[in-house]
Amino acid sequence: MAAIAIKVDQLNKVYGDGHKALDSISLEIETGSIYGLLGPNGAGKTTLISILIGLLKKSSGSVNVFSENTETINRKELQSNIGVAPQEIALYELLTPIENLQYFATLYGIGSTDIKERSKELLEIFGLWEVKDKQVKKFSGGMKRRLNLITALIHKPKLLFLDEPTEGIDVQSRNAILEFLKELNQKENTTIIYTSHLLAEAESLCHDIMIIDKGKKIVDGNMSELTGSSDKSLQDVFLEFTGSQYRDLQG
Amino acid sequence: MKVIWVEIKKEILLLLRDKAGLALLFIMPTLLVVVMTYIQDAAFRVLSNDKVEVIWVDNDGSKISNSIKTELEASGYFVLIDSLNNEKLGVEEGKELISNGDYQVGIVIPEDFQNQFKGRVKGRVDSLLSDFGLADSIPKKNFSDQNITINLLFDPLTKATFKTSVANGIMGLVNQLETQISFQAFRSKLAARFPYNPAGNKKMKLDPIIQFQDQFIFKGGQGSIPTSVQHNVPAWSIFAMFFIIVSFSQRIVEERISGVSKRLKTMPANNKFLLFGKALTYLLISEVQVLIILMLGFWFMPIIGLPALEVNGSILLLLFFTIPIALASAGTAIFIGKWSKTRDQAASFGSVIVIIMAALGGIWVPVFAMPNALQQASQFSPLSWALEGYYSIIVRGAGVSELLIPSLILLGLFATTFALSSIKRN
Numbered sequence: 001m002a003a004i005a006i007k008v009d010q011l012n013k014v015y016g017d018g019h020k021a022l023d024s025i026s027l028e029i030e031t032g033s034i035y036g037l038l039g040p041n042g043a044g045k046t047t048l049i050s051i052l053i054g055l056l057k058k059s060s061g062s063v064n065v066f067s068e069n070t071e072t073i074n075r076k077e078l079q080s081n082i083g084v085a086p087q088e089i090a091l092y093e094l095l096t097p098i099e100n101l102q103y104f105a106t107l108y109g110i111g112s113t114d115i116k117e118r119s120k121e122l123l124e125i126f127g128l129w130e131v132k133d134k135q136v137k138k139f140s141g142g143m144k145r146r147l148n149l150i151t152a153l154i155h156k157p158k159l160l161f162l163d164e165p166t167e168g169i170d171v172q173s174r175n176a177i178l179e180f181l182k183e184l185n186q187k188e189n190t191t192i193i194y195t196s197h198l199l200a201e202a203e204s205l206c207h208d209i210m211i212i213d214k215g216k217k218i219v220d221g222n223m224s225e226l227t228g229s230s231d232k233s234l235q236d237v238f239l240e241f242t243g244s245q246y247r248d249l250q251g
Numbered sequence: 252m253k254v255i256w257v258e259i260k261k262e263i264l265l266l267l268r269d270k271a272g273l274a275l276l277f278i279m280p281t282l283l284v285v286v287m288t289y290i291q292d293a294a295f296r297v298l299s300n301d302k303v304e305v306i307w308v309d310n311d312g313s314k315i316s317n318s319i320k321t322e323l324e325a326s327g328y329f330v331l332i333d334s335l336n337n338e339k340l341g342v343e344e345g346k347e348l349i350s351n352g353d354y355q356v357g358i359v360i361p362e363d364f365q366n367q368f369k370g371r372v373k374g375r376v377d378s379l380l381s382d383f384g385l386a387d388s389i390p391k392k393n394f395s396d397q398n399i400t401i402n403l404l405f406d407p408l409t410k411a412t413f414k415t416s417v418a419n420g421i422m423g424l425v426n427q428l429e430t431q432i433s434f435q436a437f438r439s440k441l442a443a444r445f446p447y448n449p450a451g452n453k454k455m456k457l458d459p460i461i462q463f464q465d466q467f468i469f470k471g472g473q474g475s476i477p478t479s480v481q482h483n484v485p486a487w488s489i490f491a492m493f494f495i496i497v498s499f500s501q502r503i504v505e506e507r508i509s510g511v512s513k514r515l516k517t518m519p520a521n522n523k524f525l526l527f528g529k530a531l532t533y534l535l536i537s538e539v540q541v542l543i544i545l546m547l548g549f550w551f552m553p554i555i556g557l558p559a560l561e562v563n564g565s566i567l568l569l570l571f572f573t574i575p576i577a578l579a580s581a582g583t584a585i586f587i588g589k590w591s592k593t594r595d596q597a598a599s600f601g602s603v604i605v606i607i608m609a610a611l612g613g614i615w616v617p618v619f620a621m622p623n624a625l626q627q628a629s630q631f632s633p634l635s636w637a638l639e640g641y642y643s644i645i646v647r648g649a650g651v652s653e654l655l656i657p658s659l660i661l662l663g664l665f666a667t668t669f670a671l672s673s674i675k676r677n
Contacts, residue, residue, distance in 0.1 A: 053517050079519040088510025092261070094268040099261075106257045107520035135268065151514070 002030040004067065005159055005191040006052065011061035013047050013215075021047040023215040025061070029208070031158075032189040034181070036206035038199065038234075040242050044215040045195045046087075046163065052193070053084050053161055065159070080108065083157030087164045089144045090151070093137035097128055097147050100136065101154055108155035115154070122150040125180060142173030149177060153184070160184075162194045166201060178205055203234040213242045254520045258528025259535070265502070266536070272498050276536055277543065280491030284544050285551070287487050292479035292557050303417055306345040306357035306404070307331035313365030315432065322424050323358075329420070331358075349404050356417050357404035367399050368429075372436045379437070385444055401425065478558040484548045485641035486614045489634055491544070492537045492576055493605050496584040499533055500597040503588025523673055530581040530669070537577030538570060545569075563648035572644065572654050575661035576637040582668035583633070589672040608632040636660045 006029040013022040021044050029035045039045050050056035051063060054075065063070045065078060091100050098119060105115040123129040126146040136144060149165055162181075166174040178201065184190050196202050202209060203223060210220035218241045219226060226237050266272055305323070309316050323329045332354065334340055340348075345357045403421065405414050506512045515525065548560025562569060584601070591597035609615070611625065612634025618626055629635045640657040643649035 055513065055516055076519040079517060082517065084514060084517040086510040086513050088508075088513070090510035090514040092265060092511065093509075094265050095261070099264060103257060103261045104514070104518070107254060107515070107518045109519065 002032060005029050005031040005033075005065070006193070007062075007064040007067075008048075008052075009062045009064075011048070011051065011063060012059045013044075013051065013056070014059045021215050022051075022058075025212070025215075025217050027210055027217065027220060029191060029193065031066075031191050032185065033207045034185050034192040034194060034205055036202040036209040037193060037195045037212065038202055038209055038238065039212040039218075042214075043212045043242075045212060047215075048212065049161055049163060049193065049195065053082060054078070080155065081157055082159045082161065083152035083155065084161045085149045085152035085163065085165050087167060089148050091136050091144065091147060094135055096133050096135055097123060097150075098132045100147065100151060104151050105154045110155055118154055118156075119150075122153060126150055126176060140170075142169040145169045146173055146177065149180075156188070158190060160190050160192045162192060164196050165194070166196065166198065174201070181205060199234045199238055209234070211238060211241055218242065254524040255528040255531065258525050259532045262529055262532035263535075266532075275498055276495065277540065279494070280487065280540055281543060281547060283491060284484055284487040284547060285555070288480055288483035288552065288557060289555065291483055302328060302330045303356060304330045304332055304354055305417075305421075306340060306348055306354050307333040308340050308342050308345045308357065308359045309333065310342070310362045311360050311364035315365045315368055315428075316360045319360070319425055319428055322428055323421065326420070326424055346404060349406050352406055352408065355406040355409045355413070357402075358421065359402040359404065361400060361402075364399060364401075368432070369436075371399065372433050375433065376437045376440050380440055380444070385441075478561070480548055480552050480558050480560045481645050484544060484560050485645055486638060488541055488544045489576060489612075489637045489641065490605075490609050490614050491540055492573075492637075493580045493583075493608065493634060494602075495533055495536065495580055496587060496605050497598055497601040499529075499581065499584035500588035500591060500601045501594045503529075503585060504591050504594045504597045508594070526585055526669065526672060530578060530585065530665070533581040533584070534574060534577040537580065538573055541570065541573050560645075562645050564644035564650070568651065568654070569641070569644045572640050572658065575658045575665070576633075576640075578665040579633045579637070579661040579668075582665035582672075585672045586668035608634050611635065613638055633661055633664050 006027070008025055008027045011022055011025040012020070014020050025044075025048060037045050037048065047056065051058050052065070054070065065073065066081070068078075070078070092103070095103070101119040101122075102112075102115055105118070106112075110118070119132075120129065123132055126149070128143060128147060128150070131139070131143070136147065139147070145165065145167070149162070152160060152162070165181075166177055169177075181192060181194075182205065185192055194202070194206060206223075208220065208222050209226060211218045211226075219237075223234070226234065232240075266276070307320060309320065320331055320333075324331055332340070335344070335348075342359055345359065348354050349357050403418055405418075506515075515522065545560065545562075545566070550559075553559045583604075587597055587601050587604070591600060609632075611629045612618075612632035613621075613629060614634060618629045618635060621629065636657040640649075640654050643653050643657075647653075
């Protein structure tokens with residue numbers, strides 16, 4: 001059995017206004033797996049990821065990353081091993097890709113020679129080397145998304161958190177990102193935690209999936225466990241568990 | 252240290268790429284200092300050095316009214332305009348010129364002025380002599396006791412201080428003339444009563460007995476009178492330094508909205524060092540701003556006819572004292588940026604708070620001229636302490652010891668706002 005990268009036990013999060021965003025969530029993510037976190041708007045996905053990456057404090061329960069409790073773990077060491085690509089384009093638009101990567105990589109403590117090599121490697125993979133000296137503000141949405149992902153990969157993290165990494169981009173960029181993620185997972189054994197609204201994308205990418213709704217875990221398992229022996233798609237399963245009503249106002 | 256350095260490098264790159272931001276940081280303060288100094292210098296000259304042009308309408312045309320005119324012109328403060336296009340000015344033309352704003356002041360000498368004046372003087376002298384039994388006969392009261400009115404006309408837009416100083420100047424000269432003529436009449440009467448006195452008909456000139464002398468008291472006994480440049484350069488430099496708050500706080504909000512700060516929080520870099528790096532960047536910018544403005548004061552101001560900036564204290568000390576000012580400004584900007592939800596909120600709150608602090612700090616109106624309650628409130632404006640420190644160096648030639656308290660207060664503000672911003676981040 002593979003080692004456990006993340007273990008969450010009875011995790012609860014109650015906000016100051018009394019809203020219970022997470023309700024007794026437990027999960028285990030194996031090292032080297034791609035784990036999909038799916039749910040309608042307001043389900044608690046972002047809250048769960050925010051707690052896992054240390055942006056938000058939990059109300060109760062425990063979170064272990066690489067077998068160490070996040071309350072006692074050396075935060076710098078943990079942060080050096082995780083990469084985060086937020087849903088937003090978290091880049092300085094007035095800087096070039098190279099300048100952005102140099103800045104963020106230096107904050108990860110990477111030396112300047114390694115930064116140059118790694119930046120070139122990633123920018124070439126994602127087709128941005130030619131525009132390395134252009135300001136990011138002049139990029140298309142797809143180019144920005146790719147650079148957003150590159151920034152999360154610059155320090156070769158063991159654990160990669162991707163919050164809707166293909167949101168609002170063209171098919172080519174989406175395909176490039178998904179192919180890269182699969183390759184990264186296979187070659188580097190990087191554990192990837194991924195959220196998306198695109199169920200077909202999750203179906204093709206993820207080894208394991210958890211569907212979360214109203215702060216509670218609805219169901220988890222690999223694709224065959226979720227769909228069973230029937231011809232149901234992931235979307236059928238999703239709608240079966242979360243219902244078909246609108247959720248926009250519940251987030 | 253590496254984190255701080257990389258943050259400074261990044262912030263400078265961002266600034267260099269932001270043309271509007273650069274203009275706000277360097278061109279706006281430069282223009283502000285030049286324009287405000289020029290305007291205030293002009294106002295200062297009107298009240299001190301330059302002669303005031305005064306409409307002169309003489310409806311009497313007598314010897315005495317001419318004497319008043321001569322005295323006013325001889326004072327060196329007034330240029331009397333009695334005709335335009337070779338036509339003598341009447342009351343209506345004078346009023347029109349003033350109401351149009353072409354001139355700010357006018358003097359109207361009434362008809363029969365000399366006769367009435369002489370009559371009043373004669374009546375007073377006769378009455379006085381009679382009281383002492385020196386009159387040849389009991390004086391007849393031929394003249395009214397009513398005052399003779401010289402009308403002073405003012406443009407309604409004239410500032411009260413200007414109006415008062417001009418009116419006082421004119422009245423002082425006319426009163427002096429009145430006294431002189433009265434004494435002369437008295438002397439002539441006595442001469443007629445005592446014809447054997449050889450000094451009886453001697454002309455007399457009455458110079459004022461009491462004189463006032465303005466003195467500026469400088470620390471150490473030496474110094475020069477502060478010029479408009481010495482007043483305005485420090486005031487508007489400080490305003491510019493604090494105006495950075497508007498763009499700086501927006502930049503911090505932008506970092507949060509774009510998700511960059513979220514990314515930064517997941518990285519193994521100390522966020523306090525990043526914030527400190529930002530503060531140091533704006534410290535560098537402030538130092539450059541002050542250097543540019545000082546150079547303007549030294550070399551550009553004289554080119555446009557303003558006095559050159561004279562720094563009575565040490566320029567190095569001035570640049571050193573800029574550190575706590577810039578840090579106080581940066582700390583406030585970080586605080587506003589961290590606690591504002593949107594860019595608009597940061598921009599509005601930042602600009603309003605800077606303007607209020609500038610007003611309380613004496614940038615527009617000196618603190619001593621404010622009501623007591625506002626004078627007390629000015630203690631809470633960092634701009635007040637900053638201005639006090641700059642004036643101390645530029646005008647009074649102060650040393651390090653005099654700057655200790657303002658520096659500590661400004662650094663205290665930086666420490667407080669920085670700590671509160673760090674709390675928000677955590």
